[in-house]
Amino acid sequence: MFLIEHHGKELLAAHGIPVPSGVFVPAGGDIGAARTPDGPVMVKAQVAAGGRGKAGAVQAASSPDDVARIIAGLDGRALNGKPIHGFRIEQRVSFAHEAYVSLSVDGEAARIRILVSPEGGVDVEENQGRARSALALPDQLPDVVKELCAELPSPAREALNDAVPRLADIFLQHEATLLEVNPLFLLADGNWVVGDVKLVIDDNAIVRQPAIQTLLERHPDIYPESARKLVHGFDYVEVDAQGEIGLITTGAGLSMQLIDELKAQGRRPLNFCDIRSGQFRGDPARLIAVMQWIVARPGVKVVLVNIFAGITDLAEFARLLVQAAGQVPELRVPIVARLIGRNLDEARQILGASDLAVTLEPDLDHAIGLVLATLDGKGEHRG
Amino acid sequence: MDSTLFDPAVPVIIQGITGRAGRTHAQLMQRYGTRVVGGVAASATASREPIGSIPVFASCADAVAATKARASLLMVPPLDVLGAVEDALAGGVELLVCITEGVPVHDALSIVRLVRQRGAVMVGPSTPGIAVPGRMKIGFLPDAALTPGPLGVMSKSGTLSYEVCYRLAQRGVGQSLWIGSGGDPVKGARFADLVPLFQSHAETQALLVIGEIGGTEEEELAEVLVRARFTKPVFALLAGTTAPEGVTMGHAGALIHGTRGTAASKVAALGKAGVRVHATMHDIVEDAARMLAPAARVTLS
Numbered sequence A: 001m002f003l004i005e006h007h008g009k010e011l012l013a014a015h016g017i018p019v020p021s022g023v024f025v026p027a028g029g030d031i032g033a034a035r036t037p038d039g040p041v042m043v044k045a046q047v048a049a050g051g052r053g054k055a056g057a058v059q060a061a062s063s064p065d066d067v068a069r070i071i072a073g074l075d076g077r078a079l080n081g082k083p084i085h086g087f088r089i090e091q092r093v094s095f096a097h098e099a100y101v102s103l104s105v106d107g108e109a110a111r112i113r114i115l116v117s118p119e120g121g122v123d124v125e126e127n128q129g130r131a132r133s134a135l136a137l138p139d140q141l142p143d144v145v146k147e148l149c150a151e152l153p154s155p156a157r158e159a160l161n162d163a164v165p166r167l168a169d170i171f172l173q174h175e176a177t178l179l180e181v182n183p184l185f186l187l188a189d190g191n192w193v194v195g196d197v198k199l200v201i202d203d204n205a206i207v208r209q210p211a212i213q214t215l216l217e218r219h220p221d222i223y224p225e226s227a228r229k230l231v232h233g234f235d236y237v238e239v240d241a242q243g244e245i246g247l248i249t250t251g252a253g254l255s256m257q258l259i260d261e262l263k264a265q266g267r268r269p270l271n272f273c274d275i276r277s278g279q280f281r282g283d284p285a286r287l288i289a290v291m292q293w294i295v296a297r298p299g300v301k302v303v304l305v306n307i308f309a310g311i312t313d314l315a316e317f318a319r320l321l322v323q324a325a326g327q328v329p330e331l332r333v334p335i336v337a338r339l340i341g342r343n344l345d346e347a348r349q350i351l352g353a354s355d356l357a358v359t360l361e362p363d364l365d366h367a368i369g370l371v372l373a374t375l376d377g378k379g380e381h382r383g
Numbered sequence B: 001m002d003s004t005l006f007d008p009a010v011p012v013i014i015q016g017i018t019g020r021a022g023r024t025h026a027q028l029m030q031r032y033g034t035r036v037v038g039g040v041a042a043s044a045t046a047s048r049e050p051i052g053s054i055p056v057f058a059s060c061a062d063a064v065a066a067t068k069a070r071a072s073l074l075m076v077p078p079l080d081v082l083g084a085v086e087d088a089l090a091g092g093v094e095l096l097v098c099i100t101e102g103v104p105v106h107d108a109l110s111i112v113r114l115v116r117q118r119g120a121v122m123v124g125p126s127t128p129g130i131a132v133p134g135r136m137k138i139g140f141l142p143d144a145a146l147t148p149g150p151l152g153v154m155s156k157s158g159t160l161s162y163e164v165c166y167r168l169a170q171r172g173v174g175q176s177l178w179i180g181s182g183g184d185p186v187k188g189a190r191f192a193d194l195v196p197l198f199q200s201h202a203e204t205q206a207l208l209v210i211g212e213i214g215g216t217e218e219e220e221l222a223e224v225l226v227r228a229r230f231t232k233p234v235f236a237l238l239a240g241t242t243a244p245e246g247v248t249m250g251h252a253g254a255l256i257h258g259t260r261g262t263a264a265s266k267v268a269a270l271g272k273a274g275v276r277v278h279a280t281m282h283d284i285v286e287d288a289a290r291m292l293a294p295a296a297r298v299t300l301s
Helices: A005-014 A064-074 A139-148 A158-174 A203-208 A210-218 A224-230 A252-263 A283-293 A314-327 A342-354 A366-377 B020-032 B062-067 B078-090 B105-118 B159-170 B191-200 B217-227 B265-273 B281-292 B296-301
Strands: A024-025 A042-044 A059-061 A086-091 A097-106 A111-117 A132-136 A176-186 A192-194 A197-201 A235-238 A245-249 A271-274 A302-308 A335-340 A358-361 B011-015 B035-040 B070-076 B094-099 B121-123 B129-132 B136-139 B149-154 B177-180 B205-211 B233-237 B276-278
Touching: A005 A024, A005 A042, A005 A086, A005 A210, A005 A245, A042 A064, A059 A064, A064 A086, A086 B070, A097 A158, A097 B105, A111 A139, A111 A158, A132 A139, A132 B129, A139 A158, A139 B035, A139 B105, A158 A176, A158 A192, A158 B281, A176 A245, A192 A302, A197 A203, A197 A224, A203 B078, A203 B105, A210 A224, A224 A235, A224 A283, A235 A283, A235 B159, A245 A252, A245 A271, A245 A283, A252 A302, A252 A366, A252 B159, A252 B205, A252 B217, A252 B233, A271 A283, A283 A314, A283 B035, A283 B149, A283 B265, A302 A314, A302 A366, A302 B159, A314 A335, A314 A342, A335 A342, A335 A366, B011 B020, B011 B062, B020 B035, B020 B136, B035 B062, B062 B078, B062 B217, B070 B136, B078 B094, B078 B105, B105 B121, B149 B159, B149 B191, B149 B281, B159 B177, B159 B281, B159 B296, B177 B191, B191 B205, B191 B217, B205 B281, B217 B265, B233 B281, B276 B281
Parallel strands: A245 A302, A302 A335, A335 A358, B011 B035, B011 B070, B070 B094, B094 B121, B149 B177, B149 B205, B205 B233, B233 B276
Antiparallel strands: A024 A086, A042 A059, A042 A086, A097 A111, A097 A176, A111 A132, A176 A192, A176 A197, A235 A271, B129 B136, B129 B177
């Protein structure tokens, strides 16, 4: 879960980390109603992606009119395909220097990577001139951080000596996979302030992170994937709101691959879906949820179900599919179900005896062929 | 890595055997030929009635003492995995196969550290399991895809490997040793760690790698293939080449930030190492079948 900067800063501030004072104006929201800070400000588009500065999504403003003009220019736009959720209007900081800190999980080393630099700015990851980096296990983090910061020149040394251990605590406590502060503003009086923060929380840890859960409950619109996963226990990502093919699939790799191959053929899949059919335990709730998300998108003309059953009993799956479709009568498009694995014959009987408009096909290439034929108007409509 | 751990006769216990999935798969594995010698139910309130002929113990130490098990299949909920790993290592288990999906990354950091300290081998978390097709499987790799043959398999994705191996099996190309390494960013055996095992594995004539975007495992693999002078043909398929940046696609490891973990970087690294990288299931199946299918081999010889 990639926190927008505003939420990242609120979380840091709750831990006593200095951040510039700022307010959030939602996309399309009323700027007049917001209590914007006095004096010169920054207007920062809130979007879960990097590269905002280069894309012109962070701009300085000196008057309320300026703020309004900048927001009007950015509102409704997307950055790297990600929607702008709103704007943080933030007091501008006069700083003497910029520094850089990041903590991230390094999979290869199975350790936490710390990177500190006395220079912040846009290209710090490319130009790691005076940067220092180390790997540490969680319990070694305080010592390693101290050693790293000691190697830096003043005044970054003093500021980072204070900032990095506190940021490392937050990284561990909230089970982050990335916490990057760039820039960390060093002020003339020796104090420091977080200029920007990228904070990514491990989705699998959210069940034991109450503060993050509260954030998700308040902002399911900003974090639809993580909010869905917390409530429903599986992954669903809408990749194209105008998509024509709804996917009800199990397995992350195969679902990704299907999307890649459909796109390569110029087709528009609606969604990624790893429904984890092995965890249904006789409950159609996940299927009902996915069907509802699919019918909410009017562009969908056909649904492809793909289950290569490892852990899943296909007979049970077929029963639940029929039950779920009964709960979502708005789902009227044809369904092509590619099922293979345990209890296929029984599944075939169950689907055959139902009044669902479903074609069962055990071969994936043939199933994709049926889906494309339906889109091209060559499919036989059943039911 | 001790290759005898992947012997078809390795004795296996199942942690979490009294759960719904544990019970079912204990019996399916046994029917497949796996030597399931025991199970562990760690909860104080759990019933320890045998599952069929399989005795159930309170801890791995008890189970290993009674059965001489060397491997354990972990089928416990995500937040219980760290404790189950501690129990397995304390009990002397040498090979841990963890199918659990959704293990928190910070738990995985502790898990990998413990496993390395003990010199044990871990496959997963988020693995569908390992198999010597026709002989044994630890986990739930579907029988429909398992066929004995010449192809070593390592995969981050369960379902995509089932699909590709199933198609290849229909073309007469089965598998020698199948290791689902799982899609988590922090895990036990990584692609690169498995290279020596497949290098020395006599039945393996070629290697199938099912990778995906995110992390650096494919790049690490490319380096080790070159360094180890791996001589068997390697085929690779990469999933998620069109995935959006910053969004997790099911596998926690399949997350791109900036240019790290992109498909382009992986394709380039693997290509340079002589790996036959493909973009579609159809292409990789055709290429591997052309080289390995029985008819093709007759023609070549």
